[in-house]
Amino acid sequence: MSRRFALVLPANAAIGGFLLAVVLCAALLSLVWTPYPYAAMDIGGKFQAMSGEHWLGTDQYGRDVLSQLMAGAASSMAVAFIAVGLGGLVGVALGMVAASAGGVTDDAIMRLGDLGFAFPALLFAIMLAAVFGPSLGVAIVAIAFINVPVFARVARAAAIQVWTRDFVLAARAAGVGSFGISVQHVLPNIAAPLIVQATIEFAVAILAEAALSYLGLGAQPPLPSWGRMLSEAQTLLYLAPQLAIYPGLCIVVTVLGFGMLGDGLRDMTDPRLSKERAA
Amino acid sequence: MQYFLFRRTIGFVLTLLAVSVIVFAVMNVLPGDPALTILGLDSTEDARAALRRELGLDAPVASRYLEWMSGAVHGEFGQSYAWSAPVGELIAERLPLTLSLALSGMLFTLLLGLVMGVLAAADHRRFGDWGVMFISQLGIALPAFWLSILLVLLFAVKLRWLPPGGFPGWDEPLAAIRSLVLPTIALGLVQSAVLARVTRSAALEIMRQDFVRTARAAGLGRSRVLWRHVLPNALVPIVTIIGMQFAALVTGTIIIENVFYLPGLGRLTFQAIANRDLFTVQALVMMFTAIVIAGNFIVDVAYLLIDPRLKGRMR
Numbered sequence: 001m002s003r004r005f006a007l008v009l010p011a012n013a014a015i016g017g018f019l020l021a022v023v024l025c026a027a028l029l030s031l032v033w034t035p036y037p038y039a040a041m042d043i044g045g046k047f048q049a050m051s052g053e054h055w056l057g058t059d060q061y062g063r064d065v066l067s068q069l070m071a072g073a074a075s076s077m078a079v080a081f082i083a084v085g086l087g088g089l090v091g092v093a094l095g096m097v098a099a100s101a102g103g104v105t106d107d108a109i110m111r112l113g114d115l116g117f118a119f120p121a122l123l124f125a126i127m128l129a130a131v132f133g134p135s136l137g138v139a140i141v142a143i144a145f146i147n148v149p150v151f152a153r154v155a156r157a158a159a160i161q162v163w164t165r166d167f168v169l170a171a172r173a174a175g176v177g178s179f180g181i182s183v184q185h186v187l188p189n190i191a192a193p194l195i196v197q198a199t200i201e202f203a204v205a206i207l208a209e210a211a212l213s214y215l216g217l218g219a220q221p222p223l224p225s226w227g228r229m230l231s232e233a234q235t236l237l238y239l240a241p242q243l244a245i246y247p248g249l250c251i252v253v254t255v256l257g258f259g260m261l262g263d264g265l266r267d268m269t270d271p272r273l274s275k276e277r278a279a
Numbered sequence: 280m281q282y283f284l285f286r287r288t289i290g291f292v293l294t295l296l297a298v299s300v301i302v303f304a305v306m307n308v309l310p311g312d313p314a315l316t317i318l319g320l321d322s323t324e325d326a327r328a329a330l331r332r333e334l335g336l337d338a339p340v341a342s343r344y345l346e347w348m349s350g351a352v353h354g355e356f357g358q359s360y361a362w363s364a365p366v367g368e369l370i371a372e373r374l375p376l377t378l379s380l381a382l383s384g385m386l387f388t389l390l391l392g393l394v395m396g397v398l399a400a401a402d403h404r405r406f407g408d409w410g411v412m413f414i415s416q417l418g419i420a421l422p423a424f425w426l427s428i429l430l431v432l433l434f435a436v437k438l439r440w441l442p443p444g445g446f447p448g449w450d451e452p453l454a455a456i457r458s459l460v461l462p463t464i465a466l467g468l469v470q471s472a473v474l475a476r477v478t479r480s481a482a483l484e485i486m487r488q489d490f491v492r493t494a495r496a497a498g499l500g501r502s503r504v505l506w507r508h509v510l511p512n513a514l515v516p517i518v519t520i521i522g523m524q525f526a527a528l529v530t531g532t533i534i535i536e537n538v539f540y541l542p543g544l545g546r547l548t549f550q551a552i553a554n555r556d557l558f559t560v561q562a563l564v565m566m567f568t569a570i571v572i573a574g575n576f577i578v579d580v581a582y583l584l585i586d587p588r589l590k591g592r593m594r
Contacts, residue, residue, distance in 0.1 A: 122533055126560065127302065128305070134552070211534055214422075230424065234431075244425075244432060248429070251420075252422075256417070
């Protein structure tokens with residue numbers, strides 16, 4: 001496995017990684033520099049076409065579109081990382097507890113997980129938004145919530161296998177407790193599938209954040225967001241159709257990037273799967 | 280087999296109950312005062328207390344839950360605060376549109392997904408296969424609401440073939456169907472991309488088996504073998520994914536209805552959030568989840584129909 005890892009980077013992982021690198025660079029750059037302040041309005045200069053001054057033109061308030069897209073990249077990425085990170089943390093912890101405890105605890109955790117699967121993120125976000133009012137925090141919690149059962153399942157399945165290995169038995173014989181074994185021995189050995197899963201979940205999270213922001217349940221003005229840019233552009237389709245194109249392209253490129261990187265990483269870490277796929 | 284059906288039905292009811300507890304808990308037990316949400320921050324404590332009494336919020340949580348559930352079983356979800364009408368009526372008025380949209384989306388998904396998947400498998404490792412795989416990869420990355428906007432841009436703004444949104448009502452059947460064309464495509468296209476991938480790999484698996492070679496050797500035509508022998512035998516994994524897709528389609532209607540201004544349950548949900556109408560939101564979330572769980576239940580039962588071999592095993 002390590003030889004494959006070192007020598008061959010699958011084409012889809014390379015393309016996905018490249019797409020993501022572009023988006024990440026734009027996002028990081030936007031933290032220190034954008035061509036114009038993203039919220040700066042200039043009513044006189046609204047609906048400008050592409051030009052040397054405004055590379056992608058301006059919107060209905062004369063705001064620079066490229067600057068908004070860059071700032072939107074930063075907030076999309078931030079939401080995805082925080083939400084998947086939170087959900088992953090809780091989910092992995094639950095999955096590892098389930099694997100190490102077994103029996104009733106295992107059953108209880110996994111049945112709860114099944115219930116979580118019955119709940120689409122959108123419905124959860126709707127409930128939270130109704131109770132607390134729509135906000136970016138609500139979107140993050142909702143996306144994190146759907147990630148918990150996903151990571152719990154992956155972590156448990158991988159951890160159960162590690163628990164049967166000899167070095168775990170040795171550690172146990174040496175007097176290391178369940179918690180110690182989980183952290184020192186199980187976690188490092190289940191990292192690969194977790195990273196693959198996380199990459200795929202980032203793609204899901206970017207899509208979910210965009211949809212929630214589009215519906216008004218995510219980022220609130222003046223925070224920039226691709227989803228909200230699209231919902232604003234939709235009312236201007238007859239006037240300025242180009243405004244509805246760029247944010248969507250950004251979403252597709254980012255989701256495609258994470259998806260392809262995830263597929264590629266899975267092929268690399270699980271050669272058996274890649275053979276099946278090629279067949 | 281009857282025992283299997285019985286067990287699945289019990290599981291179905293238990294899941295519904297568990298979900299109803301979660302929905303009720305999130306909407307009622309989480310910190311947050313519905314009266315404050317409805318009346319706003321500048322309301323007086325007296326006004327909030329009066330509203331809590333009016334809404335029955337001063338009763339203990341458990342008894343409120345029981346009351347909600349016993350009402351829900353009879354199709355009654357209380358009085359909407361914003362519309363001054365029974366929530367059950369609001370839902371009944373809008374349910375047909377949402378169900379029509381979900382079902383037409385499902386039909387579109389099935390037709391396109393199965394055909395593309397089988398054709399890709401038949402054209403394995405050639406142009407058609409790569410084309411389908413590329414399109415489906417792209418389709419999975421496409422947000423449904425952006426696809427909707429692009430469809431509107433092309434077919435309503437540029438070509439003016441179809442309306443950009445709105446719904447004329449079922450009294451004008453032709454106009455009603457026309458206004459559902461773009462929403463159906465937007466809803467189903469992404470899902471058909473997913474289904475095409477699953478169908479392709481399931482069909483490839485079956486095509487390697489001996490009975491397919493035998494059928495070909497016996498002189499059956501290529502397409503007859505594909506549609507009559509390969510596809511039916513590849514159905515088990517396909518039906519599994521269709522169950523998950525039904526859930527995605529039902530929640531997808533929430534987004535699509537808002538893009539196309541269709542007056543269904545999804546649009547009602549957002550109007551209810553905007554109006555801070557907690558009871559309506561609670562009923563709608565429960566409704567959507569119930570539809571999703573019911574869809575999964577139907578899929579479970581469908582396994583029996585598509586694979587008679589399971590009848591003996593499922594006990």
